[in-house]
Amino acid sequence: MPDVVARVVVDRDPVDVTDPDAARWLLACLPPEHGERLAAEIALTAPPLLLAGDPVEVLPAAFARVPADALPVVTTTWALSALPLEGRLRFLHRLDEAATDRAVAWVSVEGVGVAPSVPTLGDRRASGHSTIGVAVFRHSTLRTEAVGRCWSRGRLLAWLA
Numbered sequence: 748m749p750d751v752v753a754r755v756v757v758d759r760d761p762v763d764v765t766d767p768d769a770a771r772w773l774l775a776c777l778p779p780e781h782g783e784r785l786a787a788e789i790a791l792t793a794p795p796l797l798l799a800g801d802p803v804e805v806l807p808a809a810f811a812r813v814p815a816d817a818l819p820v821v822t823t824t825w826a827l828s829a830l831p832l833e834g835r836l837r838f839l840h841r842l843d844e845a846a847t848d849r850a851v852a853w854v855s856v857e858g859v860g861v862a863p864s865v866p867t868l869g870d871r872r873a874s875g876h877s878t879i880g881v882a883v884f885r886h887s888t889l890r891t892e893a894v895g896r897c898w899s900r901g902r903l904l905a906w907l908a
Contacts, residue, residue: 752817754795755809761797802826803834806841810851819845820852825877825900828861835863846884853882856897866893868907879904 764770796812798805806821813819821842827835845851855862856879859870865880879895895906 756795810845824856850885855880864891
């Protein structure tokens with residue numbers, strides 16, 4: 748695994764975990780036995796850089812914060828369904844633009860058919876599970892694969908061979 752050298756959160760209204768009230772609220776919303784709590788605790792000890800705004804429009808600024816010798820990895824978890832298809836395609840275009848000088852990776856967990864270019868494996872939309880996809884953009888070349896399925900917001904996973 749490569750070292751994490753930058754953490755950037757892009758959101759319309761990101762939670763500032765350095766604010767004690769916001770941090771308490773975030774932890775209070777998460778059950779203690781779930782992995783989300785561990786992610787929140789990591790964010791509290793190593794706060795990410797927060798970029799507020801339309802995620803698709805702010806993405807270039809996020810890439811600018813990642814050192815040139817590092818692999819930028821964009822992660823979306825059930826976020827693209829809030830965008831119309833045109834917005835999802837603009838998102839892919841932003842990733843492709845960032846990959847002109849270096850590789851860019853995208854890890855997605857989205858409903859079946861929501862993440863453009865991620866194979867649906869023949870599954871139908873609204874099938875009750877999400878597809879876990881990995882895409883690598885490199886010099887106008889896109890390689891995408893579905894690596895798993897998940898149910899209940901990731902509480903049950905089935906990895907593909």
